[in-house]
Amino acid sequence: MSTVLQNLVNQPYKHGFVTEIESDVAPKGLNEDTIRLISIKKTEPQWLLDFRLEAYRHWLEMDEPKWPNVHYPKIDFQSISYYSAPKAKPKLSSMDEVDPELLRTFEKLGVPMNERAVLAGVAVDVIFDSVSVATTYKEKLAEVGIIFCSISEAVHKHPELVRKYLGTVVPAGDNYYAALNSAVFTDGSFCFIPKGVKCPMDLSTYFRINTQDSGQFERTLIVAEEGASVSYLEGCTAPKFDTNQLHAAVVELVALDRADIKYSTVQNWYAGDENGVGGIYNFVTKRGLCKGVDSRISWTQVETGSAITWKYPSCVLLGDNSIGEFYSVALTNNYQQADTGTKMIHIGKNTRSTIVSKGISAGRSNNSYRGLVKIGAKADGARNYSQCDSMLIGDRCGANTFPYIQVNNNTAVVEHEASTSKIGEDQLFYFAQRGIGAEEAVSMIINGFCKTVFQQLPMEFAVEATKLLGLKLEGSVG
Amino acid sequence: MIQQNGKTLLEVRGLCASVNGIDILKGIDLTVRSGEVHALMGPNGSGKSTFAKALAGHPSYVVTGGTVFYEGKNLLELKPEERARAGLFLGFQYPVEIPGVANSQFLRLAYNTVQAQRGKDELDPLEFDDFVREKMKLLEMNPDFLDRSVNEGFSGGEKKRNEVLQMALLEPRLAILDETDSGLDIDALRVVAGGINQLATKDNAIVLVTHYQRLLNYIVPDYVHVMDAGRIVKTGGKELALELETRGYDWVGAEHEAAAKATA
Numbered sequence: 001m002s003t004v005l006q007n008l009v010n011q012p013y014k015h016g017f018v019t020e021i022e023s024d025v026a027p028k029g030l031n032e033d034t035i036r037l038i039s040i041k042k043t044e045p046q047w048l049l050d051f052r053l054e055a056y057r058h059w060l061e062m063d064e065p066k067w068p069n070v071h072y073p074k075i076d077f078q079s080i081s082y083y084s085a086p087k088a089k090p091k092l093s094s095m096d097e098v099d100p101e102l103l104r105t106f107e108k109l110g111v112p113m114n115e116r117a118v119l120a121g122v123a124v125d126v127i128f129d130s131v132s133v134a135t136t137y138k139e140k141l142a143e144v145g146i147i148f149c150s151i152s153e154a155v156h157k158h159p160e161l162v163r164k165y166l167g168t169v170v171p172a173g174d175n176y177y178a179a180l181n182s183a184v185f186t187d188g189s190f191c192f193i194p195k196g197v198k199c200p201m202d203l204s205t206y207f208r209i210n211t212q213d214s215g216q217f218e219r220t221l222i223v224a225e226e227g228a229s230v231s232y233l234e235g236c237t238a239p240k241f242d243t244n245q246l247h248a249a250v251v252e253l254v255a256l257d258r259a260d261i262k263y264s265t266v267q268n269w270y271a272g273d274e275n276g277v278g279g280i281y282n283f284v285t286k287r288g289l290c291k292g293v294d295s296r297i298s299w300t301q302v303e304t305g306s307a308i309t310w311k312y313p314s315c316v317l318l319g320d321n322s323i324g325e326f327y328s329v330a331l332t333n334n335y336q337q338a339d340t341g342t343k344m345i346h347i348g349k350n351t352r353s354t355i356v357s358k359g360i361s362a363g364r365s366n367n368s369y370r371g372l373v374k375i376g377a378k379a380d381g382a383r384n385y386s387q388c389d390s391m392l393i394g395d396r397c398g399a400n401t402f403p404y405i406q407v408n409n410n411t412a413v414v415e416h417e418a419s420t421s422k423i424g425e426d427q428l429f430y431f432a433q434r435g436i437g438a439e440e441a442v443s444m445i446i447n448g449f450c451k452t453v454f455q456q457l458p459m460e461f462a463v464e465a466t467k468l469l470g471l472k473l474e475g476s477v478g
Numbered sequence: 479m480i481q482q483n484g485k486t487l488l489e490v491r492g493l494c495a496s497v498n499g500i501d502i503l504k505g506i507d508l509t510v511r512s513g514e515v516h517a518l519m520g521p522n523g524s525g526k527s528t529f530a531k532a533l534a535g536h537p538s539y540v541v542t543g544g545t546v547f548y549e550g551k552n553l554l555e556l557k558p559e560e561r562a563r564a565g566l567f568l569g570f571q572y573p574v575e576i577p578g579v580a581n582s583q584f585l586r587l588a589y590n591t592v593q594a595q596r597g598k599d600e601l602d603p604l605e606f607d608d609f610v611r612e613k614m615k616l617l618e619m620n621p622d623f624l625d626r627s628v629n630e631g632f633s634g635g636e637k638k639r640n641e642v643l644q645m646a647l648l649e650p651r652l653a654i655l656d657e658t659d660s661g662l663d664i665d666a667l668r669v670v671a672g673g674i675n676q677l678a679t680k681d682n683a684i685v686l687v688t689h690y691q692r693l694l695n696y697i698v699p700d701y702v703h704v705m706d707a708g709r710i711v712k713t714g715g716k717e718l719a720l721e722l723e724t725r726g727y728d729w730v731g732a733e734h735e736a737a738a739k740a741t742a
Contacts (some may be wrong), residue, residue, distance in 0.1 A: 007553075168491030294629065421577050429536050430574045432558035435586035435595065436643060448627070 022135035025082035032056065035183055038083050042152055042186070047163060047201040051172060059317045060174035064415055065176055068339040069368040069400060070308050072281065075246060080379055082184045082217070095159035122423070141199075146230075147192040148203055151219050154190035164277030165223050169252035169289045169316070177283040177310075181217045185250070186221035193228035193259075202458050205235040218249040224259035226292065231262040238362050245270075247306075248283045257292030257319065262300070264457050266465050274363075276335025279307025286313035288342075290322035290351075298325035299342065300456040302465040307336060312370065314343035317379075319349035324353040327453040331469060332365030332397070341371035341402075346379040346412070355386040360469075368400040375412040391449050392422045421449075443469075481701045484511030487549060487652050488533075493586040494543035494708075495532040501713030502618040505544065505710035510652065513680040517694055517719060518687045520705030525613045527688045529705070530656045534568040535561050563595040567699035571687075575629045581640070585610055589647045601613050606711050613646045617673045634661025642673050653677075654685045659693040671696030691723035693727070706731045730733055 026037060035056055039049040056277035064075075073184050141148050147158060172182040172236050193199055247269070251262050263286075272279030282305075288297035300311035311330075315324025327341035344353035353373065361367040374382045374438055390399035421444055446469050447454070454462045488510040495503040502525045518526050532539040534545065535558035546553040553561060576584065582603075589610075590600040601609060611621055617639050629637050632644055638658050645653050655674070659667055674697055678684055686697060694702075696715065702718040703710045703725065711734035714716065722730070 097553075220577070419577070421575075425537055426574050426575055429534075429558060430570065430576070433534050433562050433570075434585055434648070435559050435562040435591040437559050443581070444579055445576060448576075448580070448583075451578060 004114070005411045011248070013230045020270045025081050028081045028083060030056075030080070030184065032084050032333075038184060038186060041083060042153060042155075042161055044353065045159060049156060052183050053226065054170035055179045056184075057158060059179035059183055060178065062173070062176045062179060065310075068310050069366065069402075069418040070310060070337040070339050072337075073137070076126070077180075080246060083186055107453045113361070126328050138178065141201075144197050144200065145194040146197060147190065149190055150273055151185075151188045151190045151221060154192075154221075158190075158192070161223070162190065162221065165220075165221055165252070167252075169254060169284050169287050170202070170250050176396040177284060178250050178285040179286070181219060181250040183219040185219035185413060188221075188249070191222040191230065191232065192222070193222075193224045193230045195225040196227045198228070199230040201406070202231045202233050204235065207338045208300075216245070216247050216249075220249070220251040221254075222252070222261060222263070223254045223301075224256065224261050226257045226259060228256075229260035229262075231458060234263070234265045235461075235464070236266075237348075241366075243277075246281050249285070251284070251286040253288035253297055253312075254298050255288065255290050255295035255319075255322075256291060259292060260296045260298075261288060262298045263288070264461055265301040265303070265307050266301075266457075266461060266468060267301065267303045268468055270307075271332075271336045272307040274334045278338070278363075279303065282306040282311065283308075285313040288314070288318045288324070288346075290319050291322060291339055291346065292322070293319040293348070294321045296325070298323075298327070298419045298456070300325075300327040300453065301327070301329070301340075302450075302453070302457070302468065303330040303338060303340060304468055306338075309336075309340050310341055314345070315353060315447040316345045316347065317353065317382075318347045319351075320348040321350045321352075321415075322348055323351070325456075326353075326355045326357070327356045327426045327456045328471070329360070329366055329450045329453045329465070330358070330369075331360040334363040334365060336363075336365040339368045339370055341369045343372040344374070344384060346373075346375045346384070347380040349379060351379055352382070353384045355384070355388070356452055357388045358388045358447070358453055359399050360393065360446060361390070361399050362393035365398045366398040366400075368402060368403075371400040372404040372406070373414055373416075374405075375407045375414065377408045379409050380411050382409065384412075384414045386414075386416045388416070388418045389445075389449070390420045392420065395424070397421075412433050481511070481513040481680060484513045484680075486511050488553075489547040490533075490544070491546075492544035493529070493532065493541065493546060495533075495539050495541050497528060497529060497539055497726065502708050503532065503543070506708070507708055508703070508710060508739065510683045510685060511735055512651075512683055514701065515678060515697060515699045516683070516685045517699035517702045517716075518685055518705060518710075518729075519689065519702060519719065519722060521691075524705040525708040526705050527656055528708075529655045530568055530685075530687055533561075533654060534558060534566065535569045536563050552573055559697070562648075563592055565649075566654065567645055567650030567653040568647055569645060569653065569655035571660070572627045573632075573637045575625050575627070575631075575651075577630050581628050582607065582610065585624075585647060586630045586642065588644065592648050610643075611689050613643060616646060616676060618669050619645055620644060635663065635666045639666070639670060642677075643711040646673065646677055649677075649682075650683070651682050655689065656687045658686070659688055659690065667693065668696065691719045692703055694719045704730045706734065 020329060032053060035052050039052060170178050173179050191203060207303055222232060228230050252265060255261050269280040290297050297315050300314060303309055313326060317324050324344050330338045330340050341357060342355055356373055357369045359367040359369055369388045375382045390403050392399055403416055406412055407414060426443050428438050447466055454465055481649060487510060490506050490508040492720060493503055493506040502564050508531060520526055528539060532541055541554055548566060586606045617641055629640060638661060641658060661669060686693060699716050702714050702716060704712040712730050
């Protein structure tokens with residue numbers, strides 16, 4: 001690979017800093033006592049403790065999945081601390097009360113809180129390590145009956161809702177990492193849009209991993225009742241560490257009749273250094289259930305970080321005429337490994353799904369798309385369209401596509417398209433010969449390549465995503 | 479056409495270059511003045527394309543000896559994009575495809591980059607659209623080209639038209655057109671050649687790299703150079719191309735060798 005290309009793809013991580021805030025960290029290790037400790041710390045009801053313990057017992061009998069196309073040393077689950085919270089402080093009612101150190105952290109990251117949040121019309125439920133620190137806009141949302149709070153708070157204030165939906169899309173024993181999450185999750189977001197309500201603004205949460213060696217297990221639950229709609233934004237970034245940090249989140253979405261949920265993610269976690277040392281291990285289970293007729297769930301993700309990404313935001317299309325969508329950009333660089341894709345499970349009649357996946361590999365990274373399209377026996381008239389494109393930057397990276405298609409109904413129409421392209425010396429030379437430098441050329445090629453996905457993002461997120469990819473690939477050219 | 483007071487645009491002396499460690503160019507001498515059209519001919523593998531790419535600064539083509547001055551500046555010290563901005567244009571023999579980047583976007587960025595370099599106004603997308611459509615008429619190109627990805631799925635002829643369109647937009651001082659005639663049917667050849675002729679002025683110069691005489695029926699060269707084994711072995715007027723058409727290339731090489739022996 002030419003030096004120009006190498007410089008381009010070897011930008012250091014710009015969000016690598018550790019905030020010094022006193023943390024309340026549980027001793028390392030995982031057993032039933034740890035789980036009871038988490039539950040006590042969070043003063044949870046018995047049913048939730050039972051849910052956790054059941055998940056833990058499932059987990060003990062499960063094996064780590066071996067099928068993903070990623071390689072990493074065995075994780076020692078006993079060396080992880082499962083609870084970490086900023087030292088207890090009285091609940092904050094305004095931004096002024098938030099630790100200034102914390103605010104400076106968000107400043108560096110460009111989190112649209114305080115004035116910016118107001119201007120942008122974004123309600124930010126800020127997750128710092130495992131406990132919610134401040135929530136804005138909650139009252140405004142409450143006026144239209146929307147509940148948007150941390151899941152811990154929801155457990156106390158709306159236990160009937162949490163109990164009704166928690167674990168209904170991703171059951172406690174669904175997979176190894178989902179079971180682990182169900183056992184030890186500490187916090188996350190809860191969002192409930194009642195019947196007929198269109199959420200007046202995009203809801204946004206910033207996740208941040210802060211305490212070294214504290215595995216983070218978020219749990220997010222979003223429910224849209226009949227005719228409701230919501231657009232939810234998730235943005236992530238983490239400080240630079242040399243030891244790997246495990247992250248195993250679970251996100252569950254439930255859409256009832258005619259409900260519409262749009263879930264967008266821009267992820268920029270620490271990916272390890274240019275030699276592949278450190279970085280986040282990201283094992284996520286995200287699944288949406290189109291429970292009602294004419295419902296729609298749309299996932300859009302821009303994945304640029306993590307040493308290892310294992311993530312398949314999926315849709316279960318149960319309601320007739322329901323729609324599932326997956327739009328993804330996954331960028332890997334240096335020694336990053338990503339095995340990501342989606343599952344579209346068609347159960348109801350005339351269900352439709354669209355998959356657009358764009359994988360970009362640079363450095364020595366390995367980027368795999370893995371997707372399942374399953375058409376059930378009763379899914380008359382189901383349709384799927386899949387497009388999986390890979391782009392290689394340089395000649396030491398890899399891209400793979402693993403499409404799985406299972407069709408049990410002969411009225412189904414399933415289309416799959418795939419392509420692989422390469423940004424090589426010749427393309428950059430072509431741009432250069434027209435006066436365009438390498439940095440601008442790469443950014444133009446990448447943005448062109450990702451256009452169909454970026455168009456799905458909310459406006460300000462699209463801008464952020466474009467910048468992020470630029471930041472990941474631009475550099476000291478020449 | 480040859481002018482009495484044509485300014486020297488390009489001065490190549492003893493240029494040697496290698497690709498992947500193999501020496502291809504073995505001492506090229508060439509002087510190009512403004513207003514001139516040069517044809518660079520020769521058999522396959524004689525080094526014509528290597529010469530073109532080395533002048534444009536392709537990173538795989540390593541200059542191992544000699545000098546190149548462009549408008550009095552040392553061309554070899556400039557990065558490829560700086561050479562382009564200084565007005566050196568290479569029409570590619572095999573233009574690469576760039577999926578996902580709209581041709582209009584690419585053309586506008588290239589145009590504005592060169593405009594900025596010349597201290598001229600850049601055009602916004604709407605202004606540029608009007609401007610580029612006018613230029614496309616010159617080459618009888620369908621405006622659909624603007625919305626398609628750069629060169630993606632273009633036929634051979636379409637790619638070549640797109641190259642000449644870029645030349646029309648960038649108005650280079652020195653245009654090196656590498657086999658712009660290959661892949662063109664006779665009608666397309668007429669159109670493309672007509673376009674090139676309209677772009678030739680007394681202030682710029684064109685070097686046509688070609689295998690065949692037929693392009694030179696449309697674009698009449700002032701000089702015809704024959705390359706063989708990495709050198710220019712014969713230079714003549716437009717009649718030389720006709721002679722090559724009937725006699726082939728072998729005799730030129732043989733003649734050159736005989737001459738070399740005689741002097742030795």
